[in-house]
Amino acid sequence: MKEYLQLMRHVLENGVEKTDRTGTGTKSVFGYQMRFDLQQGFPLVTTKKCHLRSIIHELLWFLKGDTNIAYLNENGVSIWDEWATAEGDLGPVYGAQWRSWAAPNGETIDQIADVIEAIKTQPDSRRLIVSGWNPAVLPEAGKSPKENAAAGRQALPPCHTLFQFNVANGKLSCQLYQRSADVFLGVPFNIASYALLTMMVAQVCDLAVGEFIHTFGDAHLYLNHLEQAQTQLQREPYPRPTMKINPQVKDIFAFSFDDFSLENYQSHPHIKAPIAI
């Protein structure tokens, strides 16, 4: 995972200091891209131990169309707690936009089901896109994430904003546009999550895996993560682990946690960092 360390080094060396919504302050660059060949192993960061359990449950939760943290909490995942209302609601975040985008005629659009059908029937299409960015439900400025969620708006606007699939030579690739990226805490989750999603979609479409391409808008290191980033840069990455997915599953909505197993994950110890809210 030298690609990830290169991003970190790039932000440390070229980042500009900016104030931000959370009041923490960041070093930030605008525009960056990484590519991961998914045939060369699973791109999970090895220079700190990453909690894959949280990543898998979060992805299954998105795919269920769920936007309440109850499912995550039942499975011991607390990464979304700080933004949810007392009832656990986050407003119409990823799950809602992916599975039930509100159409003007009152119907809802299942972008995931539609994109899979399109990959199967029109693999040459250049329109294989899923968007989480829905201006009608963006949070209102000046309100906290919890206040927005309580008012039926998104607690946070989607960070992983839009993704596009592409089929070439029987291989499925995916490119993500991430408008805002917390390089130390969020990005290791985002890389693994989209790599896994690409593998799952490839399996249900009977395609081999190609690349995951990760394109960034504002990629930043929070000022209270700089020491942790330096620690990680002194570590030597290990070879990528392997992700095994139960090959029987042919329906994107039928995966469960036990269908995934990560093999040969060798990593350096976990590094703690405070999350900016």
Ligand SMILES: Nc1nc(=O)c2c([nH]1)NC[C@@H]1CN(c3ccc(C(=O)N[C@@H](CCC(=O)O)C(=O)O)cc3)CN21
């Ligand atoms: N500032 C910020 N960064 C993010 O990455 C982020 C947000 N906010 N808000 C919405 C979601 C929530 N995400 C999160 C939230 C917490 C962790 C976190 O605390 N990770 C720890 C513990 C992992 C665990 O409990 O499984 C880590 O060391 O990776 C990671 C991603 C990603 N997103």
Ligand SMILES: O=c1ccn([C@H]2C[C@H](O)[C@@H](COP(=O)(O)O)O2)c(=O)[nH]1
């Ligand atoms: O999947 C995610 C979700 C969130 N983030 C980070 C990026 C930013 O640091 C914050 C969101 O704050 P905004 O002010 O809305 O940009 O969360 C991430 O890296 N990955």
